[in-house]
Amino acid sequence: MTGIVYKSTGSWYQVKSDEGVFYQCRIKGKFRIKGIKSTNPIAVGDKVIFDLEKKGDEETGVIKKILDRDNFIVRKSVNLSKQTHIIAANLDLVFLLITIDNPPTFTTFIDRFLVSTRAYRIDTVLVFNKIDSYEIEQRAEVLYLKDIYEAIGYTCIEVSATQNKNVDKIKEMMVGKSSMFVGHSGVGKSTLVNAVEPTLDLKTKEISDQHKQGQHTTTFAEMFDLSFDARIIDTPGIKGFGIVDIDKYELGDYFPEFFEMKQHCKFNNCLHLKEPKCAVKEGLETEEISWSRYKSYLQILEGEEESEHYRTDIWNEDDNE
Numbered sequence: 001m002t003g004i005v006y007k008s009t010g011s012w013y014q015v016k017s018d019e020g021v022f023y024q025c026r027i028k029g030k031f032r033i034k035g036i037k038s039t040n041p042i043a044v045g046d047k048v049i050f051d052l053e054k055k056g057d058e059e060t061g062v063i064k065k066i067l068d069r070d071n072f073i074v075r076k077s078v079n080l081s082k083q084t085h086i087i088a089a090n091l092d093l094v095f096l097l098i099t100i101d102n103p104p105t106f107t108t109f110i111d112r113f114l115v116s117t118r119a120y121r122i123d124t125v126l127v128f129n130k131i132d133s134y135e136i137e138q139r140a141e142v143l144y145l146k147d148i149y150e151a152i153g154y155t156c157i158e159v160s161a162t163q164n165k166n167v168d169k170i171k172e173m174m175v176g177k178s179s180m181f182v183g184h185s186g187v188g189k190s191t192l193v194n195a196v197e198p199t200l201d202l203k204t205k206e207i208s209d210q211h212k213q214g215q216h217t218t219t220f221a222e223m224f225d226l227s228f229d230a231r232i233i234d235t236p237g238i239k240g241f242g243i244v245d246i247d248k249y250e251l252g253d254y255f256p257e258f259f260e261m262k263q264h265c266k267f268n269n270c271l272h273l274k275e276p277k278c279a280v281k282e283g284l285e286t287e288e289i290s291w292s293r294y295k296s297y298l299q300i301l302e303g304e305e306e307s308e309h310y311r312t313d314i315w316n317e318d319d320n321e
Contacts, residue, residue, distance in 0.1 A: 002067070004090075005046045006223040013042055015050060015061060025050050025061035042066060044221040044233055045089040045178060071120045073180070075238070088180050088221055088233045093173065094124045097183035097192065098145070100138040102130070105184055107145070111255075111296030112243055113182070114154070118254040119246055125155045125173065129188045132160040148290045152257045161192040171196055174230040178223070185237025193234055197226045243300050252280070255297055257289055271301065 006022070007014040013025045027042065042048065042063065050061040072089040096113055098105040110126070117124045126149055128142050146156045159166045173179075174196070181189045193200060221235045249269055252258040262270060264279035272280040272294075283289035 001052065001061070002047065002049050004223070005042055005044050005048060008040060008042060008044055008221065010040075013048075013063065015048060015063070023050070023052070023059070023061040025063050027063050040086055043072060043086040043089045044223050045072075045091060047090065071122050073116065073120065073122065073182075075116070075243075087182070087235055087238075088223075090178060091122050091180055091233070092177035093179040094122055095127045095170065095179060095181050096124055097127045097129050097181060097187040097189055099128075099130050099184075099187045100134060100141050102133075103184050103186045105187065107292040108296050108299060109184070110145075110149075111293060112300065115243060115246065115251070115254040115300065118256070125157060127170070127192070128156065128158045129161060129183075129192060131158045132163045132165065148293065152255075152293075159192065161188050161195040164195060167192070167195045171228060171230075174226070174228075174232065176229055178231040178233065180233040180235060182235050182238060187237070189234060189237070193224075193232060196232070197224070199227070200224055246300075248301055251297065251301055255293060257283070257293070258297065261289070272297070273301075 001017050003015040003017040003023070005013050006016050011026065013027075015023050015025045017023060025048075046069065047067040048063045049065040049067065050063045052059055052061055069089045071091060073087040073091065073094070074084050075087065094117055096110065098110060114124060126146075128146070131139070131142065134142065142158065146158075150156050157166055157169055159170065161167065170192070181193060183189055221233055223231055223233045225231055246254070248271065252262060252270075252272060258272065258280050261279040261283050262272075265272070265275070266277035267275055270278050270280070272278050280289060280294075284291065284294055
């Protein structure tokens with residue numbers, strides 16, 4: 001039988017068969033280690049082949065094979081740096097939820113995520129959530145960030161899940177697709193999912209005042225069928241996003257504005273560092289390329305993880321040197 005993985009809890013997988021029936025499935029023993037370096041060999045969204053077996057009255061499945069993936073979202077595993085974690089597979093669209101405060105989403109995180117989705121050819125929409133709660137300064141920051149990302153071709157939507165602002169726009173984009181909502185804990189993923197499909201009633205939690213961070217409300221990625229011909233994958237909040245397996249000479253290609261300019265660089269293999277006549281560096285001086293984007297590029301290129309050092313105020317021009 002063939003089906004799609006809707007939920008993974010580490011050892012058991014909920015699979016929906018092509019006939020529309022859900023089965024609890026496990027992995028065949030050897031399958032777990034066969035050439036798979038990920039902490040989770042099977043991800044939500046995977047298309048799998050499985051056999052049914054019956055023990056008494058209970059019918060469960062055994063997954064024999066993963067069918068080829070169209071794409072997937074992968075990041076470095078939190079605790080095992082040499083291993084990767086596949087967040088979800090076979091996605092049509094990803095919504096990256098961004099908040100300016102409570103909790104803050106930094107450009108380093110946004111850019112790392114966009115590099116990864118671009119590398120795996122997944123369309124990404126930037127959703128600026130909680131806009132009903134912003135003061136003038138925070139509102140200006142939203143507009144500043146929108147200017148940066150819209151200029152390089154990303155769709156940006158301002159949303160208030162609690163006041164239902166632009167939720168219909170999100171729903172329109174989701175029709176006929178498998179979409180994923182992703183972002184830090186506390187950015188309002190579950191609240192937005194509930195606004196999109198109130199019958200799901202996903203659990204939400206308040207922001208922790210002590211650290212201005214969200215508390216995890218989702219512990220496993222899970223896919224849901226929605227009432228308007230769409231599927232959504234709800235994910236646990238992501239604190240950091242480690243880039244996996246991108247060659248340093250290809251990295252600039254996943255920054256669309258760098259890719260557009262590199263044909264004007266003196267050297268074909270320009271890394272946009274100290275090379276003479278680098279069009280990207282010239283673009284920085286003319287403000288065609290934003291400093292925050294360039295800093296993210298340098299950080300990924302140097303193999304550094306996200307750190308407080310890079311969590312600088314985007315208004316701080318002194319940091320540009």
